[in-house]
Amino acid sequence: MSSKMTRLIDVAKLAKVSTATVSRVINNNGYVSARVKERVLKAIEELGYQPARAARFLAKSRQNFEVNILADDWVLKSITTVLDEFYSIVHKGIIDFSKNHRMNVHLRSVNSWDKNADGFLLIGGGITKELVKEVKATKKPVVLVDQYLPGLKVDYVVSDGYDGAVFAVDRLISKGLKRIVHIHGPLSHFGFRDRYDGYIATMERHGFMPKSYEFDEVSDNMSVIIDMMLRSYGKPEAIFGSNDTAAIRAMEELKLRGFKIPDDVSIVGFDDIMSASLVSPKLTTLKIFKYDLGSIAARRLFNLLMGEERHPVKISLFTQYIERESTI
Amino acid sequence: MSSKMTRLIDVAKLAKVSTATVSRVINNNGYVSARVKERVLKAIEELGYQPARAARFLAKSRQNFEVNILADDWVLKSITTVLDEFYSIVHKGIIDFSKNHRMNVHLRSVNSWDKNADGFLLIGGGITKELVKEVKATKKPVVLVDQYLPGLKVDYVVSDGYDGAVFAVDRLISKGLKRIVHIHGPLSHFGFRDRYDGYIATMERHGFMPKSYEFDEVSDNMSVIIDMMLRSYGKPEAIFGSNDTAAIRAMEELKLRGFKIPDDVSIVGFDDIMSASLVSPKLTTLKIFKYDLGSIAARRLFNLLMGEERHPVKISLFTQYIERESTI
DNA sequence: TCTAGATGTGTAAACGCTTACACACGGAGG
DNA sequence: CCTCCGTGTGTAAGCGTTTACACATCTAGA
Structure with missing residues (x-):
């Protein structure tokens, strides 16, 4: 119930080191001697310390993410030519979110994507189980949008x-x-x-x-x-x-x-x-809500990229009944 | 595609006001004259500005949230007496998340909850549509856990x-x-x-x-x-x-x-x-995954409390097939 | 006319973390 | 003996918001 959060600086004090060192231990990068590392780890344990995600996000926000949107040719075409409104609106939702979250998104065909991207958004009915498995093999975050493949445990964003x-x-x-x-x-x-x-x-x-x-x-x-x-x-x-x-x-x-x-x-x-x-x-x-389908998917991917380590989830957006003239 | 994020300060510059004023407009609190407000809104529109959640979290982290968990007597009892494992595990998931996110949670019966709490978690099959409507009337964030009421547009966290x-x-x-x-x-x-x-x-x-x-x-x-x-x-x-x-x-x-x-x-x-x-x-x-049911619900409520203003969503957690001895 | 409040706006200090930079030390190569 | 570089650690400057506080200006009541 207590609201007193232990912070990185508390750990630093207990372990008698600087915040930079604690951070290095947590992120496992930079030089830290074995002796100090152990002391820090003990302090973390003792205080039950967990890094504040928000602060971490913010501080890390100097780095950019490369994300690939994968879609089959039909979807790809309907996004780029606005031939079909559905996917171009979804796409806009993704783009808008990404703009404000330091994600650089690249639209790619299902057979020429970049294995080095930091995360993937797979869009539309053309996405197959095989493709998903292949992409998952990169161990990078993956989110499926407007496609649900029962039995495949991966993150989904769909409409209900x-x-x-x-x-x-x-x-x-x-x-x-x-x-x-x-x-x-x-x-x-x-x-x-x-x-x-x-x-x-x-x-x-x-x-x-x-x-x-x-x-x-x-x-x-x-x-x-x-x-x-x-x-x-x-x-x-x-x-x-x-x-x-x-x-x-x-x-x-x-x-x-x-x-x-x-x-x-x-x-x-x-x-x-x-x-x-x-x-x-x-x-x-x-x-x-096509736009939200896109933006929520992008957000989900962003959270995953930031190291949210829970298991996959299916997010369903509710639809809205719009009564016009074709019903009594 | 660009990664250049527009920040609050960019909006402020465009609208020729201080960051504080922009923030006030966004959060719709404090005094802002109609004229200035409109200018700011226009600048936001023009730049396609969206607040960076992480920064917002961080800045707001000075405040604590009071959250109520509402459950019927049976669920309540099974949480407190660990009579039934299900809900006590869900509860633990909530508590653990809350500890690290400045949320003070209070367990309450469905007929004696605190209308002044900042957010609500309604747990279990005993939650009725009437109760949800009543709670929603407070205009505060509400998340239903392990209960789905078709037709009611509110946030859900359930197992699939x-x-x-x-x-x-x-x-x-x-x-x-x-x-x-x-x-x-x-x-x-x-x-x-x-x-x-x-x-x-x-x-x-x-x-x-x-x-x-x-x-x-x-x-x-x-x-x-x-x-x-x-x-x-x-x-x-x-x-x-x-x-x-x-x-x-x-x-x-x-x-x-x-x-x-x-x-x-x-x-x-x-x-x-x-x-x-x-x-x-x-x-x-x-x-x-009972524990995750709780922690994900808590996280969702937290995001809502932080002012994530998308429309309600149903989050479904996948189950896991555990093959033991009762099947060939 | 004077003053207390309501209204409107800006300045700057947090929030908790990461990381560039600075510095210190020790050993290797010249 | 001097320099260079690999190691190890600390200092402090951000990251993009919110908000306490300060300061103006306006309005209404005396």
């Missing part, structure tokens, strides 16, 4: 799809809707799996029958899926898409077939991409 | 039940087991829900039929549940309990009925309580 899905489905149900269909991306991608699980759990908790269709952005045709749904399942009261793209396409198809949105069918997406607020009706969705 | 369950079930399946039964506590408790979801998702991913039974430690009788399972489901190849207590009791009942553990039935628990390694055969289980 489960929580978001639970919230959205609960919300729809509270409006009296029961026939809620989920259209999701490939479940092998954890981001989709997470949202799917949240959807299923919530439907079951309320005693409603879940129904889901897989839609792969590159290979599948939404028109076909909607037809299939209408035939096999019938008319839904709401559709929850595992991302905005799927939700918007489903909405278009439904409108084409004469359904009124949101009167006949409510639609909810996930991500809050730019176009979510541009389509008509404007899409209700779960907003992912 | 989903990941642990996925790992355990995958492991059992890799041994060739298919008929894996899950015995779980009340799903209204998120800790159990999480593990349940992981179990279901993994079984389905492999195309196996999940089967689960609810077992409430206080009201249910394991003997009855095992009989029911044997009758309705038949003989399982493995049982995955959502905590060690359930797993151990199931094991006892199975042994009573002549099953050999692990030859006939493999058993896996969750928690790694003391007795897990005392029973015979020793229980294979997922270890929760």
Whole structure:
């Protein structure tokens, strides 16, 4: 309970040496004779001394860190060309944080990264277990961003799809809707799996029958899926898409077939991409805080670089339900 | 990419004021005229300035924080009497961290806490949404430990039940087991829900039929549940309990009925309580890092107290699969 | 008109550590 | 015998903030 913190200078006094010497012992650099070293170590032990991290950070802040951001070509491209907003915003979050924390960041492809960097940020769905293992082998700090690889114990920063899905489905149900269909991306991608699980759990908790269709952005045709749904399942009261793209396409198809949105069918997406607020009706969705995804990941890496030696952790950011016009 | 950090003094120069004034603006305390405040804000914006946390920590380290740990009577008792190891270890993690960070912590019951404390740590399954809201109303930092209340946006530090369950079930399946039964506590408790979801998702991913039974430690009788399972489901190849207590009791009942553990039935628990390694055969289980649960929560609260103003986050600690004698 | 407080701003001293620099000593090589 | 260099240790200058204290100025009440 006591608030009296023992400081380096206390150790120095006890061991009858200067603060510089104690520091040398702690950091194990510079010349220290065996005799003195032992005395200092004993003093540290005796006082239960632990260095104040903040002070250490500050004093060390004269040194810079080199960090590599690794991403596959698609993500890389979407960062540099701002072709896709998602990753460029994440990237901005990283950059902004780094600027103020003496980290020099370099964007690199997954197959040409610098093994000598001080730390690594691996971004996006293209990151594989193999790559992570390879990078981990450098023994340098590693943080994965917007990608979760179950079973791999490493630091993650992701958005909480489960929580978001639970919230959205609960919300729809509270409006009296029961026939809620989920259209999701490939479940092998954890981001989709997470949202799917949240959807299923919530439907079951309320005693409603879940129904889901897989839609792969590159290979599948939404028109076909909607037809299939209408035939096999019938008319839904709401559709929850595992991302905005799927939700918007489903909405278009439904409108084409004469359904009124949101009167006949409510639609909810996930991500809050730019176009979510541009389509008509404007899409209700779960907003992912992309910028924070980046800045929190950078912060985590920074802490790791500063020698925070706890075991890896998964940090999940909550999403925010943004109610627009596509839901009753 | 540049490593040149903008500092408070740079902002001060640009805005033509002293560092003290800039600091006042940032921390929103002390007197600052609207005119000057605006100028400073503009300078901050222009330079993209972010305060260096380390320096801030250090400078603020003159002040001490009073923090309250809130827990229901049962948790409180298990901390103080070491009746239950779980929460006393979590508590120790908190205490140890606090000692070196100028936090004075006070253990309090959920109905007699100090509204004037600087921050709050709410521990255990007994924490209700109502309590959290009440505490949040103080506008002071709050961190929930070992309790997750979906829909409530607040900081959490929990162990990752989903990941642990996925790992355990995958492991059992890799041994060739298919008929894996899950015995779980009340799903209204998120800790159990999480593990349940992981179990279901993994079984389905492999195309196996999940089967689960609810077992409430206080009201249910394991003997009855095992009989029911044997009758309705038949003989399982493995049982995955959502905590060690359930797993151990199931094991006892199975042994009573002549099953050999692990030859006939493999058993896996969750928690790694003391007795897990005392029973015979020793229980294979997922270890929760209780001490780190506490220290990480304390650290998170500390960061919050220091004015880290990002939005709430859920921090999940990975569990560790400890293979002992109850699994083939 | 005078004065006590409220309001606004600056100066400079911490905070606890690391490390550049200075200094001292002793032995080796010339 | 002198110099040079490797060792060992101390002194003190930062690192980027916050905040106590000092000092101005303004406002309101007597």
